[in-house]
Amino acid sequence: MKRRIVDSYSDIFATFKEFKGETLEKHVEKLRQLDQLIPHSATFFCVTNTSDQSFEYVSKNFEPAIRLDIDDMVENGMKFWWSRMHQEEMNTWLQSLKDLMDFTMENIALEDRRRMTYTWNYRVKDGNETFKNIIQHTTPMFFDDQGKPIIGLAHYSVLEAHETLPIQATAKILNANDEYETLFYQMYGGQKLLVQDITHRERDVLRLLSFGNSNEEIADKLNISSHTVKTHRKNVMTKTDCKNTTQLVAMCIRQGII
Incomplete structure (x- = not known):
């Protein structure tokens, strides 16, 4: 299983360029300084290097969030992290990564x-041998000569696994108003989500709504009219059979949609 995972991952992120050097070290040092100011929480971040499947930096919250040894993560890289992932989700997780890379x-x-x-999301076994849901957000930092992202800043949210979330993959782009808009979304697995039929634009409206934005503020961020925002909200309420906004946002958070 491990060999197949390594080979499949290497195929997805194949590059002729192994990225190291002073430029990357300067970025890591700035993140290390910032890390000292971040309070303890159930989130942590890493600088991922797909060219050699390593973690260039792992933040201090890794150990309290997931109760694993940070030295194992740094020294053994992605192979250590993969060894803790739920085996039944490996193939689906790899497919989600391939789809995101192909789309990009x-x-x-x-x-x-x-x-x-x-x-994207998956489950990882923590230091207490309990599976936790991981929501991973990754933003590219450096690219190879073909424009393939090989260094990324990854932010991990650790959630209790009271329910098994289907693996979902999303790609967003930062627009002219500094707001992310969804360009790609795919859910994997047989579980039918109530929010499965929500469009990309409706997904963006929901995300901004969960942050407390008004219809007018959402319209401004997405370059659409407030009337269009209201229409999107009404359509989502109908699709999900939710009675109010609070119920709607709670459902979307629980199902990993925003």
Whole structure:
């Protein structure tokens, strides 16, 4: 299983360039300084290097969030992290990564890739041998000569696994108003989600709504009219059979949609 995972991952992120050097070290040092100011929480971040499947930096919250040894994560890289993942989800997780990479290389112009961010989820066994849901958000930092992202800043949210979330993959782009808009979304697995039929635009409206934005503020961020925002909200309420906004946002958070 491990060999197949390594081979499949290497195929997805294949590159002729192994990225190391002073430029990367300067970025890591800035993140290390910032890390000292971040309070303890159930989230942590890593600088991921797909060219050699390593973690260039792992933040201090890794150990309290997941109760694993940070030295194992740094010294053994992604192979250590993969060894803790739920084996039944490996193939689906790899497919989600491949789909995100294929979408990026085929549909996103080279100059726009620096404004992309990606989200996917899976389960990892913590230090207490209990599986936790992991929501991973990764933003590219450096690219190889073909424009393939090879260094990323990854932010991990650790959630209790009271229910098994289907693996979902999302790609968003930062627009002119500094707001992320969904370009790609795919859910994997047989479980039918109530929010499965929500469109990309409706997904963006929901995310901004969960942050407390008004209809007018959402309209401004997404370059649409407030009337259109109201229409999107009404359509989502109908699709999900929710009675109010609070119920709607709670459902979307629980199902990993925003």
